Amino acid sequence: MKGLSGSRCCFYMGFLVGTLSLYFLRQVWFEMSMEPDVLGEGQDSSVAALSKKRQASDSNNWRMEGATLINLNHPHHIGEDSSVADELYRKVRILCWVMTGPSNLQTKARHVKATWSRHCNVVVFMSSIDDPDFPTVGLGTGEGRDQLYWKTIRAFHYALEHHGNDADWFLKADDDTFVVVDNLRWVLSNHTPEEPLYFGKRFKPYAKQGYMSGGAGYVLSKEALRRFVEGFKTKVCTHTTSVEDLALGQCLEKMGVLAMDSRDTLQRETFHPFVPEHHLTGKFSKSFWYWSYCYYPIVEGPRCCSDLAVSFHYVDAELMYTLEYWTYHLRAYGYRYRYRPPLSQGLVERQAQTERPTVGTAGRGRTPAGITVGGDGDQSKAESGAKPLSDKGGKETLGKIPIDNNRTAVTQERQG
Amino acid sequence: MLSEGSSFMKGMALGGIFCLLLSLLGSFTPGMQSSPEDQHHHHHIKAPTNDELQSLSEPQMVELSQKVRVYCVIMVQPKVLVYWATAKDTWGKHCDQAVFYSSESAKALEAVDLNEQDEWAKLHKALKHAYDNSGDLRWFFVARPTTFAIIENLKYLVLAKDPNEPFYIGHTVKSGELEYVEYESGIVLSYEALRRLVNVFKDGEKCPERGRSLWKLSEEKQLAICLKYTGVFAENGEDTQGKGLFNSKSVGSLIEDGMSKNSLDVVEGCCSDLAITFSGMSPNQMQVMMFGVYRLRPYGHNFHDSLIFLPPDGSDND
Numbered sequence: 001m002k003g004l005s006g007s008r009c010c011f012y013m014g015f016l017v018g019t020l021s022l023y024f025l026r027q028v029w030f031e032m033s034m035e036p037d038v039l040g041e042g043q044d045s046s047v048a049a050l051s052k053k054r055q056a057s058d059s060n061n062w063r064m065e066g067a068t069l070i071n072l073n074h075p076h077h078i079g080e081d082s083s084v085a086d087e088l089y090r091k092v093r094i095l096c097w098v099m100t101g102p103s104n105l106q107t108k109a110r111h112v113k114a115t116w117s118r119h120c121n122v123v124v125f126m127s128s129i130d131d132p133d134f135p136t137v138g139l140g141t142g143e144g145r146d147q148l149y150w151k152t153i154r155a156f157h158y159a160l161e162h163h164g165n166d167a168d169w170f171l172k173a174d175d176d177t178f179v180v181v182d183n184l185r186w187v188l189s190n191h192t193p194e195e196p197l198y199f200g201k202r203f204k205p206y207a208k209q210g211y212m213s214g215g216a217g218y219v220l221s222k223e224a225l226r227r228f229v230e231g232f233k234t235k236v237c238t239h240t241t242s243v244e245d246l247a248l249g250q251c252l253e254k255m256g257v258l259a260m261d262s263r264d265t266l267q268r269e270t271f272h273p274f275v276p277e278h279h280l281t282g283k284f285s286k287s288f289w290y291w292s293y294c295y296y297p298i299v300e301g302p303r304c305c306s307d308l309a310v311s312f313h314y315v316d317a318e319l320m321y322t323l324e325y326w327t328y329h330l331r332a333y334g335y336r337y338r339y340r341p342p343l344s345q346g347l348v349e350r351q352a353q354t355e356r357p358t359v360g361t362a363g364r365g366r367t368p369a370g371i372t373v374g375g376d377g378d379q380s381k382a383e384s385g386a387k388p389l390s391d392k393g394g395k396e397t398l399g400k401i402p403i404d405n406n407r408t409a410v411t412q413e414r415q416g
Numbered sequence: 417m418l419s420e421g422s423s424f425m426k427g428m429a430l431g432g433i434f435c436l437l438l439s440l441l442g443s444f445t446p447g448m449q450s451s452p453e454d455q456h457h458h459h460h461i462k463a464p465t466n467d468e469l470q471s472l473s474e475p476q477m478v479e480l481s482q483k484v485r486v487y488c489v490i491m492v493q494p495k496v497l498v499y500w501a502t503a504k505d506t507w508g509k510h511c512d513q514a515v516f517y518s519s520e521s522a523k524a525l526e527a528v529d530l531n532e533q534d535e536w537a538k539l540h541k542a543l544k545h546a547y548d549n550s551g552d553l554r555w556f557f558v559a560r561p562t563t564f565a566i567i568e569n570l571k572y573l574v575l576a577k578d579p580n581e582p583f584y585i586g587h588t589v590k591s592g593e594l595e596y597v598e599y600e601s602g603i604v605l606s607y608e609a610l611r612r613l614v615n616v617f618k619d620g621e622k623c624p625e626r627g628r629s630l631w632k633l634s635e636e637k638q639l640a641i642c643l644k645y646t647g648v649f650a651e652n653g654e655d656t657q658g659k660g661l662f663n664s665k666s667v668g669s670l671i672e673d674g675m676s677k678n679s680l681d682v683v684e685g686c687c688s689d690l691a692i693t694f695s696g697m698s699p700n701q702m703q704v705m706m707f708g709v710y711r712l713r714p715y716g717h718n719f720h721d722s723l724i725f726l727p728p729d730g731s732d733n734d
Contacts, residue, residue, distance in 0.1 A: 006420050007419045007420045007422075007423040008423065010420040010421070010423040010424040010427065011423040011424065011426060011427040012427060013424060013427060014423065014424035014425060014426065014427020014428040014429075014430075014431065015427035015428065015430055015431035015434070016427075016431060017424075017427070017428050017431060018427060018428035018429060018430065018431025018432040018433075018434070018435070019431035019432065019434055019435045020431075021428075021431075021432070022431070022432040022435040022436060023435050026435070026436075026439060053680055077689075077717065079719060080717050080718065080719055081717075081718045081719065081720055082716060082717045082718070083716075084715070084716035084717075084718065085714065085715065085716030085717050086716075087716070088715070088716055114681075114682070115683070119714075180712075180714055181714075182714035182715050182716055182717065183714060183715050185715065185716075186715040186716070276704050276707060276708075276712075277700055277701065277704045280700075280703055280704055280707055280733075281700040281703050281704065301732075301733075302703075302706075302707070302732045302733040303732065305707065307711040307712060307713065308713070308715050309712060317675065318668055318671050318672055318675065319668075321671045321674070321675070321682045321683050321686070322667050322668055322671050322708075323708075324683050325667060325671070325683045325686055325687070326667070326707075326708030326709070326712050327708075327712055327713060327714055328683075328714060328717075329683060329687075329689045330667075330687075330689060330691060330708060330709055331689060331690070331709065331713070331719070332510075332566050332568040332569060332709055332710055332725070333568050333569050333571075333572040333690055333721055333723065333725075334481070334568055334571075334572065334721040334722070334723035334724050334725045335568050335710060335725050335727070336724055336725065336726055336727065337710070337711070337713070337727075338711075338727050338734070339711070341715075
């Protein structure tokens with residue numbers, strides 16, 4: 001009896017142990033079988049595999065010519081009508097060169113490459129050393145603040161020499177500058193690259209016509225770039241100081257290049273030397289250098305910044321993607337913007353084919369006689385959209401053209 | 417000894433087979449709560465696609481633009497005065513009617529004083545008040561001022577839905593058997609859902625004004641339970657690609673997640689183009705959101721949307 005119950009007991013115990021152990025085994029097996037989906041992703045995200053995937057997707061966006069990235073396709077969005085943007089892309093060709101360095105490639109330049117630089121016609125990352133993988137151009141300088149002007153000089157020389165025919169305008173940006181290239185095209189669309197012009201966030205001290213802030217990014221027309229290079233050839237310009245933006249501004253002034261007003265038709269700034277939050281919500285203390293530097297009056301609050309903002313500075317990696325999301329992705333469905341600026345002259349004729357022409361021609365050369373309808377709010381004073389071509393000597397100063405409010409509202413809706 | 421040992425082994429073997437048989441029969445699945453084999457009980461609400469919209473004629477579109485009107489129920493308290501003021505100055509202006517419901521009155525800002533500290537009781541009272549004062553508004557959006565909402569995108573989501581049908585939409589979360597809409601990312605109720613809710617409020621048993629004292633449920637779950645009694649179930653709001661429209665995190669936070677996952681396209685994987693809510697931002701960041709949503713855009717990229725929403729009067733940040 002004893003032996004029998006003993007073995008029966010063992011049998012039941014064994015049964016229990018068997019059931020339980022297989023239950024747990026099955027659970028573990030189940031979890032492991034789920035993991036390959038996670039692990040698979042995890043394995044793929046090993047650095048080598050990821051960079052391979054990146055290169056594959058990059059080759060769809062760019063064609064590499066040495067260290068230059070030639071844009072293959074202007075990024076498009078599902079459901080959008082980008083005909084105006086596409087036209088500007090063809091007509092206003094921009095070469096973007098980004099000032100960076102070997103230690104910033106993975107921490108900063110990489111995010112520029114993944115976001116706004118994809119909207120340029122040509123992109124070149126300028127560094128002190130050649131890097132065929134990223135790719136970057138090696139300018140043969142050192143690194144550090146004292147090298148900034150050397151880098152700038154060489155970068156612009158490189159751009160003219162290698163890509164003088166690939167672009168009409170030449171933008172310099174830092175690896176912590178965010179640029180909305182489509183809006184830059186809008187700013188530049190009413191000007192010709194054959195004129196010696198340059199645009200950016202205008203500062204006033206140290207130069208008669210002012211100079212453009214380096215961090216907020218600045219753009220030279222092809223003629224301006226030619227004159228810059230010429231200046232160094234003829235020794236009119238030399239490496240005077242490492243304060244790159246001021247030095248460049250002084251050289252350009254000597255070479256007869258005009259510092260332009262890049263503000264929108266409501267006199268709101270487009271190039272910004274700080275992040276959006278700072279301009280929109282910050283209060284600059286009156287002793288802050290900024291107050292004495294700005295060429296145009298500082299505006300705090302929402303009117304600081306144009307809807308068609310061109311640049312922001314001190315943008316970290318997270319903000320780069322956030323800005324790209326805000327600019328190109330996030331929107332309020334059906335929202336009719338308050339600010340609907342006029343088309344540039346060259347595009348007006350084209351648009352006139354599709355819509356009833358509402359833009360009166362002021363007939364003053366290249367200037368657009370567009371009409372800005374500011375909506376119902378405080379911008380309801382309808383102003384003419386004309387931007388002065390030059391700031392100096394009042395060559396073509398344009399007065400405000402009074403317009404009839406009624407006829408423009410409806411048809412201007414879908415533009416801009 | 418040997419016989420005992422062998423009985424043990426036999427027992428184990430039999431036990432193992434028994435276990436396998438049971439699992440094969442499918443009567444228990446170890447571990448997973450919602451394994452893929454489970455029946456798909458989740459309800460999803462998607463925004464209308466362009467094709468669906470094309471089927472509506474232009475006069476119908478105009479009629480719809482004006483028909484979808486939202487009553488915002490914003491639950492505040494003096495403790496979050498800065499958020500209260502910010503919501504009022506930012507996204508609240510885009511509601512057809514924005515009413516602030518406060519736990520207690522605050523001198524600085526106007527609100528319906530609920531005179532109540534209990535969270536569920538506050539919500540209970542606020543919803544009843546909203547129902548009684550809705551006028552001809554048929555959609556209700558319930559949120560705290562720490563949430564940021566893009567009302568136009570909400571209107572687009574419910575565009576083709578009949579508010580006389582019960583809808584309870586947001587970011588849905590499953591807790592055991594209960595599926596509820598997360599409060600933090602905003603709650604959307606149609607008129608019919610609210611009507612049924614107000615009706616069941618009268619039933620102190622099913623839907624007590626004060627939560628059962630022993631088992632205090634969060635107000636978001638309590639809401640779901642009450643609605644469930646009336647036959648209204650939570651539905652997840654998503655865009656035509658299945659991306660969630662209601663977010664309990666900020667854009668920056670979601671981008672950060674994408675970056676740490678080493679995604680190939682951080683922006684694409686972040687959030688929907690027509691997102692409705694974000695949360696967890698500072699008041700200043702909400703002002704910046706206004707710029708990002710309603711103003712900042714690339715010139716020359718146009719959308720031929722089928723609705724028109726005008727900017728609100730007396731505002732300069734949108």
